[in-house]
Amino acid sequence: xxxxxxxxxxxxxxxxxxxxxxxxxxxxxxxxxxxxxxxxxxxxxxxxxxxxxxxxxxxxxxxxxxxxxxxxxxxxxxxxxxxxxxxxxxxxxxxxxxxxxxxxxxxxxxxxxxxxxxxxxxxxxxxxxxxxxxxxxxxxxxxxxxxxxxxxxxxxxxxxxxxxxxxxxxxxxxxxxxxxxxxxxxxxxxxxxxxxxxxxxxxxxxxxxxxxxxxxxxxxxxxxxxxxxxxxxxxxxxxxxxxxxxxxxxxxxxxxxxxxxxxxxxxxxxxxxxxxxxxxxxxxxxxxxxxxxxxxxxxxxxxxxxxxxxxxxxxxxxxxxxxxxxxxxxxxxxxxxxxxxxxxxxxxxxxxxxxxxxxxxxxxxxxxxxxxxxxxxxxxxxxxxxxxxxxxxxxxxxxxxxxxxxxxxxxxxxxxxxxxxxxxxxxxxxxxxxxxxxxxxxxxxxxxxxxxxxxxxxxxxxxxxxxxxxxxxxxxxxxxxxxxxxxxxx
Numbered sequence: 039x040x041x042x043x044x045x046x047x048x049x050x051x052x053x054x055x056x057x058x059x060x061x062x063x064x065x066x067x068x069x070x071x072x073x074x075x076x077x078x079x080x081x082x083x084x085x086x087x088x089x090x091x092x093x094x095x096x097x098x099x100x101x102x103x104x105x106x107x108x109x110x111x112x113x114x115x116x117x118x119x120x121x122x123x124x125x126x127x128x129x130x131x132x133x134x135x136x137x138x139x140x141x142x143x144x145x146x147x148x149x150x151x152x153x154x155x156x157x158x159x160x161x162x163x164x165x166x167x168x169x170x171x172x173x174x175x176x177x178x179x180x181x182x183x184x185x186x187x188x189x190x191x192x193x194x195x196x197x198x199x200x201x202x203x204x205x206x207x208x209x210x211x212x213x214x215x216x217x218x219x220x221x222x223x224x225x226x227x228x229x230x231x232x233x234x235x236x237x238x239x240x241x242x243x244x245x246x247x248x249x250x251x252x253x254x255x256x257x258x259x260x261x262x263x264x265x266x267x268x269x270x271x272x273x274x275x276x277x278x279x280x281x282x283x284x285x286x287x288x289x290x291x292x293x294x295x296x297x298x299x300x301x302x303x304x305x306x307x308x309x310x311x312x313x314x315x316x317x318x319x320x321x322x323x324x325x326x327x328x329x330x331x332x333x334x335x336x337x338x339x340x341x342x343x344x345x346x347x348x349x350x351x352x353x354x355x356x357x358x359x360x361x362x363x364x365x366x367x368x369x370x371x372x373x374x375x376x377x378x379x380x381x382x383x384x385x386x387x388x389x390x391x392x393x394x395x396x397x398x399x400x401x402x403x404x405x406x407x408x409x410x411x412x413x414x415x416x417x418x419x420x421x422x423x424x425x426x427x428x429x430x431x432x433x434x435x436x437x438x439x440x441x442x443x444x445x446x447x448x449x450x451x452x453x454x455x456x457x458x459x460x461x462x463x464x465x466x467x468x469x470x471x472x473x474x475x476x477x478x479x480x481x482x483x484x485x486x487x488x489x490x491x492x493x494x495x496x497x498x499x500x501x502x503x504x505x506x507x508x509x510x511x512x513x514x515x516x517x518x519x520x521x522x523x524x525x526x527x528x
Contacts, residue, residue, distance in 0.1 A: 089211045091121060092218040099213070104183060111204060112181065112188040115152055115197075119143045122198045122215055131162065133361045135454060141187050143197060147239045150197035152180050152187055159197050160363055165239045168315065169355060171363035172284050199243060219245045223266065227252055230268035236261070241281045249301065251279050251288075263288060263301070271301050284319035285337060298324075298339070307339035317351075317366040317373075321386045325350050325366060334373065334388065342388030349376040352399050357413040359449065359456075369419040369434040374399055381423070383436055391436030398424040401447050409448035415458050418473045422447045431469075431478075439478050 089100045099121060104112045116126035124143040129135035131142045131149045139154040149162040157179040161172045174196040180189050191202045201214040220235055220242050227235060232252040236242065241251035248266045254274040262274030272279065278291040287306055288299050297309030307314065307324070314335075317323040322337045326345055333345030343350070351366040352374050367373055372391070373384040381399050383392035401422045403409035414421050420431040420439060430442035446461040447469065458469035 087209050087211065089213070091213045092215060096121070096213075099211075104188065110178065111191055112183065113191070113194050114183075115143065115180075115187050115189055115193075116141055117186070118194065119198070122200060124198060130361070132358065132363070138185065138187075139182075148199070152189060152193070152197070154182055154187060155179050159193065161197070163239060168365075170315075170365055172316075173319075173363075174284075195246075199246060201246060216242055216245060223250060226266075227264070227268075230264060232262075232264070232274070236279070238280065240283060241279070243283050244281050247286070251281060272299060272303065282316060284316055287337075289314060298337075306337060307335065318364060318386075321367065323366075323386065332375075334384075343373065343375060343384055347375045347377045348379075350374070352413060354413070356402065357400060357411050359410045359451065360413050361416070362413060368414055368421050369432075371434055372421065372432075372436070374421075383421075383432065385436075392423075392432060396423040396425050401429055403446075403448050405446075408450050409446065409459075410450060412447060412449040412458065415449075415469060415473070418470075418478050420473070420478065431473075433478060439473070439476060 087100050087103070089096050091099065099118065102114050102117050104114075106112060119126040122145075124145045126141060126143045128141055129137045130140050130151050130153075131144065132151075140152065142149055142151045144150075147163070147165055149164065151160040151162075157176045159174050159176065161174065162169070163172065176190060176193045176196060178190050178192075180187055180193065182188070189197070191204060194200065195202045199216040201212075201219070203212045203214075205211075223245065224235060227233075227250065230252075231254065233255045234253050236251040236253065238251070244251055244263070245266075249271060250264050250266065252262055252264055252274070253260050254262065260274060261276045261279040262270060263272040263279060264270055272288060272290070276290045276292055280289040282289055282298075286301060288301070289296055290299050290309060292309055294312070295309050296311050296314050297305065298307035298314065300306055307326075311326045311328050312330075313325075313327040315325045317325050317334065323342060324335050324337070326333050326335045328345050331345050332347045332350040333341060334343035334350065335341050350373065352368070354360070354362045354365040362368070367386065371386050373386065375382050375384055375394075377394050379397065380394040381396040382390060382394035385391050399421065400411065400413035401424065402411050412422050415431070419434045423430055423432050423438075423442075425442060427445075428442050429444040429447045430438045431440050431447065433439050440460070444460050444462050446459070448459055448461075450457050450459070460467040460469050460472065
């Protein structure tokens with residue numbers, strides 16, 4: 039081999055080495071890119087919101103969620119309803135409309151009503167025949183996003199009876215519905231020595247509080263309450279138990295008598311009544327019955343209204359257009375009580391503010407085909423009361439704001455708007471105009487008027503308030519006199 043050939047071969051070897059090095063470097067570079075991409079994809083996957091509904095992944099729900107600027111997670115109410123097997127509608131359940139500022143969701147057991155800007159959700163248990171609404175509060179009010187009503191995780195949990203757990207650290211959301219949880223514990227309780235979980239709708243809500251109302255065969259009293267680990271909260275010795283979601287307590291029954299126990303085993307109300315029903319959780323009051331007489335007690339069993347009445351509360355099924363949610367408390371703070379065929383009114387502190395003197399609460403329309411039954415004018419917190427077929431309006435302080443001489447006080451609905459009228463001596467008076475003139479307004483109405491008149495100055499408001507104060511009594515007396523004179527002239 040000569041020097042030229044040897045030199046050529048060395049160059050070829052060096053060339054191959056360089057090429058091999060380049061290929062190796064390229065392969066390493068590609069591998070590094072692949073590893074980097076893989077790591078990035080893993081990172082992206084770890085930061086993606088992962089949602090499961092009853093143990094199954096559900097990406098559709100994820101597309102509905104909206105994060106507010108403060109990090110609060112909002113959920114569209116109507117859109118998510120179907121995933122929990124609820125129907126959804128605009129308006130309000132008790133007063134059907136297409137109002138987009140309100141909506142309600144419904145399944146076979148319960149209704150939940152939402153209103154834009156409010157943090158109070160009204161709920162109606164369809165399995166309970168008393169037609170009285172419960173309500174729950176949420177921290178942040180319902181808001182509208184692009185014309186759609188949204189609520190927070192808290193609102194979803196309380197309205198739909200679900201567990202909605204958002205773990206921000208792992209970016210996971212786990213949603214469990216009440217039926218799914220009940221089904222999951224149905225076999226577990228057998229290991230604890232119980233035969234079944236109560237199928238009462240209110241009782242099944244305890245599973246959302248890590249409790250279960252259960253039955254144990256063979257005992258004289260067979261119902262009790264346990265936690266999800268099987269530990270007894272209330273021993274299985276009661277004839278019946280009903281959970282009270284508003285207070286978190288339990289209505290227990292033994293030998294035909296009922297009382298209230300807490301989940302800490304505290305006796306709130308002695309087992310001494312024929313029936314007990316929650317009147318209002320904010321007021322902290324129950325209706326109590328004993329020997330066919332009714333009264334009112336507080337959450338600790340103290341008597342507020344003696345158990346001597348024939349009825350407490352009004353049958354609101356006759357006043358469906360009035361949108362009354364609580365038949366026991368009218369005009370915000372008045373409790374109707376009937377004794378010896380006459381109605382009186384108590385305040386929520388148990389004070390008698392109107393003696394037993396009315397033979398009727400509410401007006402039942404008979405003659406005018408356009409008239410509708412009327413119990414309260416809600417914007418003014420006044421109740422229709424009657425005696426001997428003559429009617430008056432009673433305010434939340436128990437005062438008559440017109441003389442009891444009206445022949446009719448009723449409501450009409452036109453174009454979705456409600457109007458209220460007073461008839462006396464074949465003359466019709468606009469009830470709202472009268473109440474406005476006499477200064478009978480509520481905080482709610484004043485707030486609405488404030489919003490509508492935001493450009494009014496403080497001076498103007500002050501002058502209007504002064505004028506109202508000076509003229510209210512004289513105007514009321516004048517209007518009462520006008521109605522009375524019309525009656526007398528006839």
